[in-house]
Amino acid sequence: MFKSSILTKEQLENFALQGLCFADDHVSDPFHIKDVAERLGISYSYFYHNFNDYMGEPFWHYVKRHRLELAAGLLRHSGYNISEISELCGYATTAAFSKAFKQHFKESPKDFRRILVLPNEKRTLQITESITVAAGSDIFGNFFNYERCEKITLPDSILYYSFISRGQNPIGEMIAKMNHYYTMFRKMLTLFDLPQSRIITGTLDSVPVTDYEKLSMFAGISIPVTATAAHQQLRDNFSYLMKKRVPGGSYLKLPVPMDFATAGIPMYNFISRNCKEGIFKMSGNHFFISLAGPNYCEIFIPLLKKHY
Structure with a gap:
């Protein structure tokens, strides 16, 4: 394993980004933080604190947020039913997915699907358009x-x-x-x-x-x-x-x-x-x-x- 004393700023950044990459590439798979740390050759504790310091949020908070946001995108643009979306986004049951989704978005998956303009939609498009206009x-x-x-x-x-x-x-x-x-x-x-x-x-x-x-x-x-x-x-x-x-x-x-x-x-x-x-x-x-x-x-x- 790497020792923190010999790691450069670039290596620390890379470890955090590798964690982000792993979470995205395994969005439908069950895994633990220790799986990511072992893949990177660093300790669980070191990866946990390094990711939090660099990304500004705990690793598992990012994983949950990322999965739910991808689920919201599927609700918006895909033809999958809610059960299929919950499985694609790494939830063992539809009930667990629906509970987590409502806690995060304040709407059930079914009600979210009916929203015509998403909360971030107008702002994100306005910012992007102002940059690319x-x-x-x-x-x-x-x-x-x-x-x-x-x-x-x-x-x-x-x-x-x-x-x-x-x-x-x-x-x-x-x-x-x-x-x-x-x-x-x-x-x-x-x-x-x-x-x-x-x-x-x-x-x-x-x-x-x-x-x-x-x-x-x-x-x-x-x-x-x-x-x-x-x-x-x-x-x-x-x-x-x-x-x-x-x-x-x-x-x-x-x-x-x-x-x-x-x-x-x-x-x-x-x-x-x-x-x-x-x-x-x-x-x-x-x-x-x-x-x-x-x-x-x-x-x-x-x-x-x-x-x-």
């Missing part, structure tokens, strides 16, 4: 048309990613730092043979359920699980990257001639509008933007099978 976020709304979508099947993949931003102004920081990360991941694609890979960006959180100031934005490379040689290359050369399972299956693919920042607001409005109208329902919160070029990206939205 200079890029012309309203101009390209016509590109977000269901008729322009292509229905495709994606393989199960592993995302190797870095956190771009989190904290007080995650969208603003994301825009400021994206060129650096895009260049870094583009170099990786050039240096290594990474078949069927994509540079993607998104959030671990459920927008707009999660408070704007608590969003965790990422960028990374998504690679099909079957590309074993590529995975070995990344593990050998970029062990510092976080990992996340990205489920395959049915997706809507929507190409848009704009940068990721410009696409953000119309993308969310497109998803929200079509889910409300029943045009499609999502199979999870793992929608993402693929960065195909400086001013061209592709939106990928996971579809519930019966809407495929």
Whole structure:
């Protein structure tokens, strides 16, 4: 195990972020804090205090909040029933899920599903729009048309990613730092043979359920699980990257001639509008933007099978 006296600030930060990554990647799985600490090679106590100091909330508080916020996103955009959502978000029984959900959101899952405008929705979208408006976020709304979508099947993949931003102004920081990360991941694609890979960006959180100031934005490379040689290359050369399972299956693919920042607001409005109208329902919160070029990206939205 590591000794705290020899750890740098960057290592301490990485331990906390690895804990956040683990919680997200195991959102439907039962686990204990000691499982995370053992994975990181540090003591339970040290991980507990380090996470709390860096993230500003206890680890298990984050796990519970994250699961319930993802559940709220599924209530909003998916076609799953409440029992299915409780299982997807790591609850052993629907009763336990419903009790925890009402304690957190002050509404039952059933009543929450009827809310037209979520508590954080207007504020989050206003903040994001104020940041991206200079890029012309309203101009390209016509590109977000269901008729322009292509229905495709994606393989199960592993995302190797870095956190771009989190904290007080995650969208603003994301825009400021994206060129650096895009260049870094583009170099990786050039240096290594990474078949069927994509540079993607998104959030671990459920927008707009999660408070704007608590969003965790990422960028990374998504690679099909079957590309074993590529995975070995990344593990050998970029062990510092976080990992996340990205489920395959049915997706809507929507190409848009704009940068990721410009696409953000119309993308969310497109998803929200079509889910409300029943045009499609999502199979999870793992929608993402693929960065195909400086001013061209592709939106990928996971579809519930019966809407495929």
